[in-house]
Amino acid sequence: MTAADAYDLECTGVSKDFGDFRAVDDVSFRIPSGTFFSILGPSGCGKTTLMRMIAGFEDPSAGEISIKGKSVLSVPPNKRNVKMVFQHLALFPMMNVYENIAYGLRCAGASKDEIARKVADVLERVALPDLARREIHQLSGGQKQRIAIARCMALNPDVLLLDEPLGALDLKLREAMKIELKLLQNQFDTTFVYITHDQSEALVMSDYVAVMNAGRFEQVGRPEELYHAPETAFVAGFVGDSNRWQGRAVDVQGGEVKVETEAGLTVVGTPRGAREITPGAAVEVFIRPEFVTASPLDAAPPQPAAENTVRGKVDGVLFNGANSRVLVRGPAGDLIEADVVVTGGPQDLREGDAVRLDWASAQTMCFAS
Amino acid sequence: MSADAKRLSLILLFAPFALWISLLIILPHIGMVALSLREKVAPRVYEFGFGNYIDFINEPIYWNTLLRTGSMSLLVTVLALLIGFPVAYYIAKIAGKRSRGALFLMCLIPLWVSDLIRAFGWILLLRETGVVSSVLIWSGMTTEGIEFLYNDVTVVVGLVYTVILFMIVPLVSTLDGMGDDMIEAGYNLGGNTLTVLRRIIIPYAMPGIVAGCIVVFMLTAGSYLTPILLGGKNSSWFTEQIYDQFITRFNWESGAAFGILLLAFTSFVVWLGLRLSGQSLANTVAKT
Amino acid sequence: MAKANTNRALMFGYRSYVVAFFIFLAAPLVAAGSFAFNDSLFPALPWQGFTLDWFFNDTEPKLGMFHDRRLLRGLYYSFVIALMVSALSVAVGTTNAFLFVRRDFPFKNVFYIMMIVPLVIPGVILGISILVLASNIANSMENRFELELEFLRPGLFLVVMGQFSFITTITSLVITARLRKFDQSLEEAALNLGAGHARVLRTITLPFLRPAMIAAGIVAFLVSFENFNTTLFLVGSESPLTITMYDRMAKVGSTPVLNAVSFFLMVGSGMLALISVAVQRPPRSD
Numbered sequence: 001m002t003a004a005d006a007y008d009l010e011c012t013g014v015s016k017d018f019g020d021f022r023a024v025d026d027v028s029f030r031i032p033s034g035t036f037f038s039i040l041g042p043s044g045c046g047k048t049t050l051m052r053m054i055a056g057f058e059d060p061s062a063g064e065i066s067i068k069g070k071s072v073l074s075v076p077p078n079k080r081n082v083k084m085v086f087q088h089l090a091l092f093p094m095m096n097v098y099e100n101i102a103y104g105l106r107c108a109g110a111s112k113d114e115i116a117r118k119v120a121d122v123l124e125r126v127a128l129p130d131l132a133r134r135e136i137h138q139l140s141g142g143q144k145q146r147i148a149i150a151r152c153m154a155l156n157p158d159v160l161l162l163d164e165p166l167g168a169l170d171l172k173l174r175e176a177m178k179i180e181l182k183l184l185q186n187q188f189d190t191t192f193v194y195i196t197h198d199q200s201e202a203l204v205m206s207d208y209v210a211v212m213n214a215g216r217f218e219q220v221g222r223p224e225e226l227y228h229a230p231e232t233a234f235v236a237g238f239v240g241d242s243n244r245w246q247g248r249a250v251d252v253q254g255g256e257v258k259v260e261t262e263a264g265l266t267v268v269g270t271p272r273g274a275r276e277i278t279p280g281a282a283v284e285v286f287i288r289p290e291f292v293t294a295s296p297l298d299a300a301p302p303q304p305a306a307e308n309t310v311r312g313k314v315d316g317v318l319f320n321g322a323n324s325r326v327l328v329r330g331p332a333g334d335l336i337e338a339d340v341v342v343t344g345g346p347q348d349l350r351e352g353d354a355v356r357l358d359w360a361s362a363q364t365m366c367f368a369s
Numbered sequence: 370m371s372a373d374a375k376r377l378s379l380i381l382l383f384a385p386f387a388l389w390i391s392l393l394i395i396l397p398h399i400g401m402v403a404l405s406l407r408e409k410v411a412p413r414v415y416e417f418g419f420g421n422y423i424d425f426i427n428e429p430i431y432w433n434t435l436l437r438t439g440s441m442s443l444l445v446t447v448l449a450l451l452i453g454f455p456v457a458y459y460i461a462k463i464a465g466k467r468s469r470g471a472l473f474l475m476c477l478i479p480l481w482v483s484d485l486i487r488a489f490g491w492i493l494l495l496r497e498t499g500v501v502s503s504v505l506i507w508s509g510m511t512t513e514g515i516e517f518l519y520n521d522v523t524v525v526v527g528l529v530y531t532v533i534l535f536m537i538v539p540l541v542s543t544l545d546g547m548g549d550d551m552i553e554a555g556y557n558l559g560g561n562t563l564t565v566l567r568r569i570i571i572p573y574a575m576p577g578i579v580a581g582c583i584v585v586f587m588l589t590a591g592s593y594l595t596p597i598l599l600g601g602k603n604s605s606w607f608t609e610q611i612y613d614q615f616i617t618r619f620n621w622e623s624g625a626a627f628g629i630l631l632l633a634f635t636s637f638v639v640w641l642g643l644r645l646s647g648q649s650l651a652n653t654v655a656k657t
Numbered sequence: 658m659a660k661a662n663t664n665r666a667l668m669f670g671y672r673s674y675v676v677a678f679f680i681f682l683a684a685p686l687v688a689a690g691s692f693a694f695n696d697s698l699f700p701a702l703p704w705q706g707f708t709l710d711w712f713f714n715d716t717e718p719k720l721g722m723f724h725d726r727r728l729l730r731g732l733y734y735s736f737v738i739a740l741m742v743s744a745l746s747v748a749v750g751t752t753n754a755f756l757f758v759r760r761d762f763p764f765k766n767v768f769y770i771m772m773i774v775p776l777v778i779p780g781v782i783l784g785i786s787i788l789v790l791a792s793n794i795a796n797s798m799e800n801r802f803e804l805e806l807e808f809l810r811p812g813l814f815l816v817v818m819g820q821f822s823f824i825t826t827i828t829s830l831v832i833t834a835r836l837r838k839f840d841q842s843l844e845e846a847a848l849n850l851g852a853g854h855a856r857v858l859r860t861i862t863l864p865f866l867r868p869a870m871i872a873a874g875i876v877a878f879l880v881s882f883e884n885f886n887t888t889l890f891l892v893g894s895e896s897p898l899t900i901t902m903y904d905r906m907a908k909v910g911s912t913p914v915l916n917a918v919s920f921f922l923m924v925g926s927g928m929l930a931l932i933s934v935a936v937q938r939p940p941r942s943d
Binding site for chain 2: 685768787
């Protein structure tokens, strides 16, 4: 295996302008073979445009796109071996399941027997072997999803693009389909490029996630890296929940930053990101609720003592089973979220209780802004 | 697609449209204007002039006919709206899901039968030896046959009958698009039937109303068969004058002038209607 | 259903009004149709008994429509004209739909309004304007080049052109409405699966448009079949049925054979209309 074909998809300096508007701005990345790769970003960040360029529906204004080491810029969309699952799936309503899957094979000039064999095979692999003669409008949401993937996989693509295909499903089905998609990707062993604005989809399914914002890639990494070691304030804020404060650095020493927030709270954190924080600089501070411990005032303080401690009063309890939270009104008057375990017993925190919040400086992420 | 291919395909798509509109609509109308501005000074000798239009103004029968055609068309339009609106509202909003489609179809059935047959039906019903007259004699309400044909009321009834479907169809399709929740919200906020009708339903249906009125007015003013067959030879409809000039007198120049006048007059009325109702041709007629 | 909080009497009155309206709609059609079966020489009461003579009898004075040569010829010409008009107008309507839905070009709105205008021009005026233009061209060709262009004289060709001139607006609007509902990602999906542009058009887009094209074709056929105003000025020796019937009514006076033709046309149009509704109906999803 040469270095080139270790990567199924490679983009170098890709940009796209629509008039004065730069939708995609100098994006570069490579995706190793057989990876589940997600592009995560808010709507309008350019992720759909980027994918349409990979599929060939748009031409990049600048840059290079290669598949299996070969440039595809001059290859029309119907000749690229990149298949796509559309946002609303785009199953052909005038054809049944068999015809839908056979469509691409017919275009490729496959023989009748070969088509029949491949359709049966791919239906087997998506675990819907008996649906070949169904009409599209007779399928359930999850079945449509799988047929849309099967239609692409029948053609053995180098890369499968998925454009928020779970968006139209209801919550329960979406949760189930996340796992199913991951399993399908494993089974087909094909590179999936998955576009979404839903961070939980991206984190659960992906080997690698690229976070995109305003046409640029903010960070590419494994899901846990993005979560625990975000490189920019945008990633820290977009991936996962956080308490978030704007403030000013008052002291920088020994790998720690002391920040005074706009509300008047003083917190100690660690500097993150590429830009250095100097005293007096504007800073954004993020601390995830699961790293904030809320305890009654009479409980023993944590050992070793946390770098940050504040006292406050419980403003509200957001009960959500294992993901329950309390909202605590801090000394500066702002609300701080902390994860708590709600057992239903007498020791649970209740509205109005006085509490102490502790969190470590190591998990308090500070970005120069 | 490359830029060149795109351009070529645009030209190919545009060509049929351009040929159709220019050869069958624009050029013929220009030709008609040119013809109407030609005066016959001697056999086979013509010169430019407004003579045909001056003849029109100098002859009260002509412009009376045009005004009569216009005002009766307006009357037919108003009647079609008043009669058709409740029916359209019933079909779109009150009838059950099942009967709605059937009622709509029933409305359309007369549409697929030619003017001629519809007028023929009315003749069979209304003439002196017709069904209505026979029934009246049979029931003893009258001893002699009554002629219901050849008067203005019959012409108006016949015209309303011929065109009312073109009022109902756009009305049903706009009313259909209006959510029931909007009407319910109107009642819920304290409106009574009249205010809901006036403040919510009618404003919402306005594009449909205007579209229906335009089509009905133009069809009525341009109709030929119904006034002739139901109104007889003296129904004085303007299209009859045009036919007369063209076919009977073989005076094409004057016939063309009459055609232009009818077109200008009806367009003016439609333009006025659009101005007064604040609608445009594209969002009314095109939508239905 | 909208909640009408009106009392019962009012609702009853409303329903009666709607029923009365439909009786009004049906009355002349019933009259025109039913006298076809009256065993009498005149389409009038009293009822003389049921007969099918006005359809099938082959001798005067009760010559049935299927033995009346002039009526049959009219029917034939109407049929030929309607076929040509619907084929042409569906073809141009389809290209117009693609032009106005898929493409952007300068003055698009102006052109769109121009596309609608023929529908509101009185039919009589369309007829005479096309007659005038065709005659002008034919005359000047004859005078200058001694070229006799027979097709520009009143006849089949001009009738087809005259009807085509406004029926195309109807077909364009019907097909445009359908194309607007088309989800373009279906085309992209087909391209993505490896189809060329021609194949996408043939296997995806046109099948999607087909119901609208069939419906538009049927509407065009019916409108052409029943057209009188435009045809009147352009007709030559090949009179379509409506013109033949009109001549018959005006010159000979009405006999029940005209009722028979009316009945025949009503049944035929009704069936076509039902087909056009059936093809437009979306498949039931369950």
